[in-house]
Amino acid sequence: MHRICLVVLPVLGVVATTADTQAQAFPSRPIVMVVPWPAGGPSDGPARVLAERMRISLGQPVLVENVSGASGSAGTGRVARASADGHTIVHANFSTHVINGAVFNLQYDVQKDFAPISPIATQSFLIVGKKTVPANTLNELVGWLRANPDNAVQGTGGPGGVPHLAGMLFQQQTGTRFRLVPYRGTALAINDLVAGHIDLMIDAANNTLPHVRAGTIKAFAVTAKSRLPAVDIPTVDEAGLGGFYVSSWQALHAPKGTPRDVVARLNRAVVEALADPAVRLRLADLGQEIFPREQQTPAALAALQQADIEKWWPIIRAADIKAE
Numbered sequence: 001m002h003r004i005c006l007v008v009l010p011v012l013g014v015v016a017t018t019a020d021t022q023a024q025a026f027p028s029r030p031i032v033m034v035v036p037w038p039a040g041g042p043s044d045g046p047a048r049v050l051a052e053r054m055r056i057s058l059g060q061p062v063l064v065e066n067v068s069g070a071s072g073s074a075g076t077g078r079v080a081r082a083s084a085d086g087h088t089i090v091h092a093n094f095s096t097h098v099i100n101g102a103v104f105n106l107q108y109d110v111q112k113d114f115a116p117i118s119p120i121a122t123q124s125f126l127i128v129g130k131k132t133v134p135a136n137t138l139n140e141l142v143g144w145l146r147a148n149p150d151n152a153v154q155g156t157g158g159p160g161g162v163p164h165l166a167g168m169l170f171q172q173q174t175g176t177r178f179r180l181v182p183y184r185g186t187a188l189a190i191n192d193l194v195a196g197h198i199d200l201m202i203d204a205a206n207n208t209l210p211h212v213r214a215g216t217i218k219a220f221a222v223t224a225k226s227r228l229p230a231v232d233i234p235t236v237d238e239a240g241l242g243g244f245y246v247s248s249w250q251a252l253h254a255p256k257g258t259p260r261d262v263v264a265r266l267n268r269a270v271v272e273a274l275a276d277p278a279v280r281l282r283l284a285d286l287g288q289e290i291f292p293r294e295q296q297t298p299a300a301l302a303a304l305q306q307a308d309i310e311k312w313w314p315i316i317r318a319a320d321i322k323a324e
Contacts, residue, residue, distance in 0.1 A: 026086055026262050030061040033252075035091045036075025038068045038185035041157070042123070042204035046250055047091040049282045050120060053273035058265070064091075068185055071158035072096040073104050080108035084257035086266060089117065094248040095161045098308045102316040103160030111309070115263050116301035117252040118270040121288035124224040125166060125246045126208045126233065128217050129200040130193055138220040138239035141200070145176035152178035152199040155189030160321050163189075165312075166202040166223070166246045168319065173244060193217055204248060205287030223247065228287060250288075251301050263298060271296050 031054075035047045044066065051062035067075030076096045082088035090096070092114075101110035127138065135141040145152055156163040159182050167180050181198065183189040186207050192198045194216045201208065205228060212219040212233070221239040222228055223246035236244040252270060254263060273279050274290050283290060291300075 026265055027058055027060045029087060030063050031058065031086070032088045033062050033064050033091055034075045034079050034088065035064055035066050036068065036072040036096055037066065037157070038187050039066045040187040041185050042207035043091055043093055043250060044187075045206060045286050046121065046283055046288055049279055049286070050091075050252075050270070050273055053276055053279050054266075054269040057269035057272045070104065071100060071161050073100050073106060076100070076110075077106065077108050079253070079255060080113040082255050084115075084255040084259075086254055086258050086262035089252055089254045089266065090114075091250065092253045093250045094308065095157075097251070097253065097305055098312055099160050099162065099165070099316065101309065102313040103321055111302075111305065113256050114253040115256055115258040116298040116305070117254055117263055117266045118296045118298065119291045119301045119304060120250045120252065120270065120274070121283055121290045122247050122249045123204050123206060123287050123289065124222050124228065125162070125202055125248070126205050126212070126222055127170075127200070127202050127220045127236075128193070128208045128212065129220065130196045130198065131215075131217055132196055133199055133218060135220070136218070138234075138236070138241055141220050142174045142176060142241075145174070145178055149177040150179065153181050154178055154200050154202065155186075155192055155198045156180055156182050156201075157186035157189060157203075158182045158184070160316065162246065162248050163201065163203050164321070165316070168321075169246075170202060170241075170244065173241065202246065209287055229284065249291075249304065251304075253301075267296070267298060 033047060033051050035043055037043045048064050051064050054062045067078055072095050076090055079088055079090035097110045129141060135144045154167045164180055171177060186203055189201060190207055193201050194211055211217045219233045221236045222233050223236055223244055227235055274296060280290060
């Protein structure tokens with residue numbers, strides 16, 4: 001009996017140390033963080049802030065790679081097909097991991113083909129218009145849209161995205177009609193708004209706020225219950241469109257099958273980054289609200305995604321929204 005114990009115990013020790021060795025070995029090379037949107041878009045800035053700080057924790061560069069197209073599904077699909085070793089991850093968001101699952105005929109499953117790492121932050125949206133739009137308040141904008149049905153144009157980052165859904169909901173709640181024009185990313189749409197080629201957008205604050213501050217576009221309301229810090233823009237409740245709340249979240253996912261110890265290592269890097277005062281300040285400046293520490297877990301991200309799928313997929317399908 002003693003001999004058997006002497007044989008088994010070393011084997012158990014080898015098994016136990018194997019996982020530890022794998023965890024210590026990761027990462028063995030630079031990590032690629034795929035941002036499935038064009039450079040300069042609302043996800044790009046926060047991703048770069050996070051990647052820069054994660055490098056310190058991981059001891060390897062975290063390289064941001066923009067892979068745009070198909071409302072974020074091109075870059076997201078690339079990560080779904082990547083090796084499950086933690087060296088390729090996706091800076092996901094509400095669009096890529098909730099909306100696209102109902103809008104597109106995807107070659108991957110937005111839930112089953114990914115390993116959640118952590119939620120990062122939520123962001124409010126702004127209702128904004130070109131500088132020459134003949135309205136200075138939200139009520140005036142609604143009045144102008146009602147007086148000119150089907151003439152105004154709202155730019156979006158693609159069919160079925162948050163701005164697209166927000167535009168549809170805005171029309172339903174205000175009794176207005178205007179055209180929704182999809183762009184290959186919101187950065188391109190905001191350029192046309194600044195240039196006066198389109199009339200309005202409902203888009204992430206970190207994408208629109210710099211232009212509001214520069215005075216190149218008008219802001220009518222924040223689509224949230226509270227105002228953004230240090231910005232004199234009324235909420236939708238204050239501006240006369242009570243309850244019109246639109247927001248999005250950002251998160252990190254790895255391909256399915258990524259070892260748990262590797263996911264845990266990536267999660268620790270995210271948690272350390274989000275606790276850094278410099279990171280928190282930069283994300284706040286980009287209109288981001290960081291998730292509380294207790295929600296910065298893979299399980300919390302999976303629950304958040306599931307809840308939004310249960311809420312939004314029936315709405316999207318009832319409206320028969322499909323990718324064009």
